Each structure stands twice: as structure tokens, then as C-alpha cells.
Amino acid sequence: MSEEQIKNLEEQFEARIARDEKIEPKDWMPEKYRQTHIRQISQHAHSEIVGMLPEGNWITRAPSLRRKVALLAKVQDEAGHGLYLYSACETLDISRDELYEQLHSGKAKYSSIFNYPTVTWADMGAIGWLVDGAAIINQVPLCSTSFGPYARAMVRVCKEESFHQRQGYEIMLKLCNGTPEQKEMAQDALNRWWWPSLMMLGPTDDMSVHTEQSMKWKLKRKTNDELRQQFIDQTVPQADILGLTIPDPDLKWNEERQSYDFGEIDWDEFWQVVKGHGPMNKARMKARVGAWERGEWVRDAAMAHAEKKATSLKKEVS
Amino acid sequence: MSNKKNWPLWEVFVRSKNGLEHRHFGSLHAADAEMALENARDVYTRRNEGVSIWVVESKHITASNPEHNGELFEPAQDKVYRHPTFYDLPDDVKHM
Ligand SMILES: [Fe+2]
Ligand SMILES: [Fe+2]
Numbered sequence: 434m435s436e437e438q439i440k441n442l443e444e445q446f447e448a449r450i451a452r453d454e455k456i457e458p459k460d461w462m463p464e465k466y467r468q469t470h471i472r473q474i475s476q477h478a479h480s481e482i483v484g485m486l487p488e489g490n491w492i493t494r495a496p497s498l499r500r501k502v503a504l505l506a507k508v509q510d511e512a513g514h515g516l517y518l519y520s521a522c523e524t525l526d527i528s529r530d531e532l533y534e535q536l537h538s539g540k541a542k543y544s545s546i547f548n549y550p551t552v553t554w555a556d557m558g559a560i561g562w563l564v565d566g567a568a569i570i571n572q573v574p575l576c577s578t579s580f581g582p583y584a585r586a587m588v589r590v591c592k593e594e595s596f597h598q599r600q601g602y603e604i605m606l607k608l609c610n611g612t613p614e615q616k617e618m619a620q621d622a623l624n625r626w627w628w629p630s631l632m633m634l635g636p637t638d639d640m641s642v643h644t645e646q647s648m649k650w651k652l653k654r655k656t657n658d659e660l661r662q663q664f665i666d667q668t669v670p671q672a673d674i675l676g677l678t679i680p681d682p683d684l685k686w687n688e689e690r691q692s693y694d695f696g697e698i699d700w701d702e703f704w705q706v707v708k709g710h711g712p713m714n715k716a717r718m719k720a721r722v723g724a725w726e727r728g729e730w731v732r733d734a735a736m737a738h739a740e741k742k743a744t745s746l747k748k749e750v751s
Numbered sequence: 752m753s754n755k756k757n758w759p760l761w762e763v764f765v766r767s768k769n770g771l772e773h774r775h776f777g778s779l780h781a782a783d784a785e786m787a788l789e790n791a792r793d794v795y796t797r798r799n800e801g802v803s804i805w806v807v808e809s810k811h812i813t814a815s816n817p818e819h820n821g822e823l824f825e826p827a828q829d830k831v832y833r834h835p836t837f838y839d840l841p842d843d844v845k846h847m
Contacts, residue, residue, distance in 0.1 A: 460817050509797070516794050520778040523760065529780060530757055586777070593798075732782075736756055739783035 450650060455581040458524035466650065469643075470580050471525050472541075473652060478518035479536045479543035485511045486720055487551040487713075488560060496554060503600045504557060510597065514590045521582035537722045545703065546633045548711030555608055555615075555622035561601015563623075563630040563668065569594050570664050571634065574654035602671065609675045616676070623672065624680045631695075632703045634661040640700075665693050760809040761787040763794075765801035773805050781806075 434442075443463050449456070456462055485508050492508065495501035519529055535541035546564055551557070572594065575587040608619040635641060635657035647653040655663075665684075672679050683696030705711065758780040764773035776795045781787035787806040796804070815823055831837045840847065 457817070459814060506797075509793075513794050513797065516779060517777055520760075523778070528757075529760075732758065735782035735786065736758060739786075740756075742783065 447649065450579045454579075455584065456579050457581045467525050469646070469650070469652070470583065471522060471527055474518055474522040474525075474580075474583055475527075475532050475535065476542050476544075478515045478522060478532070479541055480547065481511050481515035481518060482536075483543045483547045483717055483721060484564075485515075486717055487547055487549070488557060490551050491554060491557050494554070495557075500557075500604070507561070507597050507600060510593050514586075514593070517586040517589055518583075521580075521586045524582045533725065537718070537725065539709070539718065542707065544633060545706040545711060546629050548706050548713045548717060549625070549629055550713050553618050553622060555605070555618040556626070558601050558604030558608060558619065559622035559626040561597050561599075562605055562671070563601075563626050564633065565594055565597040565601060566668060567630050567633045567664050569598060570660050575652070577651065577654075579651040605675055605677075609677065619675065620677050623677050627680050628698065628702075629706075631661055631664070631698055632700075634664060636700070636703070637698075662692055665695055669693055758782050761791075761806045762809050762812060763787075763791040764805040764807075765791075765795055766803040767801055769802060773803065776800075778809060784808075 442461055446456075446461065446463060446466070456466075488504060488508050488511075492501060492504055495504050519532060522532060523529060532541070536543070546567075551560070569591065572587055572591055576584055576591055578584045578587065605619050605622075608615040638644065638656045638658045641657055644653060644656055669679060669684070681696045683694065685694050686692075687694045706714070709715075759782075760778055761781055761784075762778050763776045765776045766773045776791075779787065779790050779794055781790050784806060788804055791804050791806055795801070827833075
């Protein structure tokens with residue numbers, strides 16, 4: 434194809450997206466569109482998969498059967514989310530094997546929030562309430578993103594997320610209405626998860642490199658700062674109902690903006706965690722890679738069994 | 752990356768209730784058809800989304816190429832006489 438032909442195709446392509454047409458896997462697409470989507474969808478899938486680890490930590494120690502079945506179901510949903518997203522990503526001509534390889538080798542990133550430890554039961558409450566809450570804010574606009582398989586996966590994901598947040602909030606509510614020690618536990622969890630949850634919505638707009646292109650392709654519909662403001666404005670009243678204090682002395686209602694003003698985010702901490710120096714980066718990767726390696730013989734055995742069955746079936750037929 | 756055989760890819764179709772057709776839900780990896788059905792149950796119907804599941808190995812699907820959509824679908828484009836509005840009838844003809 435000549436340069437001019439490609440430019441023509443690119444213009445038509447951008448026009449289709451601007452008209453709100455969806456792009457499907459076999460359609461022509463600019464290489465950059467393909468690469469950007471592989472990166473974003475796979476990062477998203479990896480986050481769902483690694484995101485099971487901090488909560489998996491508490492399944493066996495849930496305080497009641499009710500809490501245990503709910504947490505188990507939530508973690509199972511996250512596995513499902515990972516699988517929807519991996520299969521959406523594979524439609525862009527990259528294999529599952531390559532995607533896992535990128536995660537396990539550290540080449541691919543996942544959400545840095547999962548590199549923090551879950552030290553008390555209250556963390557299950559804070560994660561459902563805040564982390565899934567921030568995830569919902571990130572994900573809802575993606576239900577109408579331009580790449581068909583990604584949009585369809587996100588519709589399914591978003592339907593399932595609301596139970597995650599509600600079960601988390603209910604844990605917090607129960608603790609806050611409990612003994613002073615239980616309430617203290619809830620406050621402590623909020624103190625530790627608040628700032629990392631704000632960071633989850635991404636670097637500030639002036640630091641964010643991808644925003645303009647991502648807006649065009651509908652990978653983003655609002656900027657990181659807008660999403661963060663939305664998250665804060667809807668979460669502060671929820672903390673009030675719990676009777677908990679947001680750990681930010683600068684947090685203040687701004688009558689004029691009809692929004693909360695908030696304090697400075699420690700972006701050094703964010704970049705440290707992104708670069709692999711968070712408290713749990715190594716442990717998470719070790720757990721993930723270990724599980725994959727320990728499962729290898731099972732995958733091989735299943736494949737050998739399937740092949741044997743297929744050949745004996747062929748013999749019967751002939 | 753190992754060179755050995757990985758679990759193949761399967762496409763999953765789910766009938767959400769009797770009376771509706773099976774609809775494509777997504778895909779997954781499984782060693783064989785039986786496992787693909789079980790995995791599809793866990794991945795795509797955790798909340799009673801289905802009453803029937805079909806799985807088919809992705810490699811068995813032949814898909815049309817959107818780049819040839821012009822030639823492929825062009826024949827239907829100039830056949831307005833396939834639509835009821837093509838036929839001129841007086842207004843006082845009822846029930847038609
Ligand atoms: Fe999720
Ligand atoms: Fe979730």
C-alpha cells in the first residue's frame with residue numbers, strides 16, 4: 434500500500450469512529466490502534482487477574498460464612514473479568530501465551546493498587562468500596578469505547594461490579610457499627626487505601642501522555658482529573674454515613690465549584706510503585722508466576738487426555 | 752515461552768432463555784469440547800445468563816472478510832422491490 438492509500442484509510446477509519454461506528458477485529462485498523470488496544474486491554478486483564486491476590490488472602494479467614502461466599506464470588510468474578518478481557522485482546526492477533534509471558538516477565542503493567550498489602554479484614558471492605566468504586570468510574574465510559582470486543586466485555590464487567598462495591602461497603606458499615614476496635618480497624622483501612630485509590634485514576638492531566646489520542650478512540654471519555662473529582666465527590670458523603678474521616682486535612686467542600694477541594698497526591702509514591710518498588714510487587718508476581726508454573730502439569734495432562742480421546746474416536750470411526 | 756501445544760480457543764454461544772436464539776458471548780481456552788462447556792458455564796453464566804450453551808473450536812469458523820463487504824453485500828443494495836414500501840397502493844386499501 435502506498436503512503437497516500439494508508440493516509441486515506443486512516444482518515445476513513447477516524448471518521449468511522451467519530452460517527453460512533455464500532456471497529457471489529459477483522460476490520461482494517463492503523464497499527465497504532467491495534468498496539469494501543471493490545472496494551473490497554475491486556476493491562477486491564479492483568480489487573481483483574483493480579484487483583485484476585487490481595488483479596489484471595491482473606492477468603493479462608495472471612496469472619497462468617499456469609500462474608501466468605503460473597504468474597505469468594507467476588508474473586509471468581511474478577512477471574513471472569515480477566516478472561517473476558519484476555520479473549521477480547523486475543524481478537525487483535527496476539528496469543529494468550531504471549532500475553533501471559535508479558536505479565537510474567539514484567540514487561541506488561543497492571544494496576545499499581547494491587548501492590549499494597551491486605552493486613553486486616555477491614556481491607557476487604559475498603560477494597561470493595563474504594564478500589565472497585567474507582568474501577569467502576571474508570572470502566573463505565575469504556576462500555577461505549579470504539580473497539581467492539583472491548584466494549585462488549587466492559588458491559589458484562591460493569592454489570593457485575595456493583596455487587597463488588599456494595600459487599601465492600603457493607604463490610605465497612607458493619608465494622609463502623611461495631612465495637613470501637615472494629616471502627617478503628619475500618620478507619621485504619623480507609624487511611625491506607627484512600628490515597629492509592631485516588632492514584633488509581635491515573636496521573637494528572639498535565640502528566641498524562643496518552644489522553645488526546647485516547648479521547649479520539651473513545652478509550653477515554655473524561656480526563657483522569659475529571660474522573661478523580663467524580664470519585665471524590667461521590668465517596669466523601671459515603672464516608673460521612675460510615676462516620677469515618679477521609680485522611681486528607683485539605684479536603685473541603687467548595688461552594689463555588691460544587692465539588693470537593695482536596696490535598697496534594699504523593700506522585701513519587703505512585704511512580705515508585707509503578708516501577709516495581711511497592712510493598713507487594715515482588716510477592717504478587719511470585720504468587721502469580723508460581724501458580725502458573727505449578728499448574729503446568731495439569732494443563733499438559735488435560736491436553737494429552739484430549740488428544741488421546743480424539744485419536745481413539747478417529748479409530749472407532751474408521 | 753514453551754513450544755508445546757496450548758489449549759485451543761473456543762467460541763461460546765449462549766441461549767439466554769427458550770424462545771431466543773444462541774448468541775455469541777465470547778471465547779475461552781479449553782483442552783476439549785467437554786472442558787470448553789464447563790469453562791463456558793463458569794465464565795459466561797455465573798448469574799443464570801443461559802439455559803443452553805454451544806461451543807465450537809474457533810478454527811472451524813469461516814468468516815467473511817470485511818474488506819470484501821462491497822462485493823459481498825452489493826447485490827442486496829439495489830433491490831428496493833424486496834421492501835413493502837416499493838409498491839404504490841391507494842390509501843383507502845386497509846390491512847395491507
Ligand atoms: Fe473486575
Ligand atoms: Fe470488581
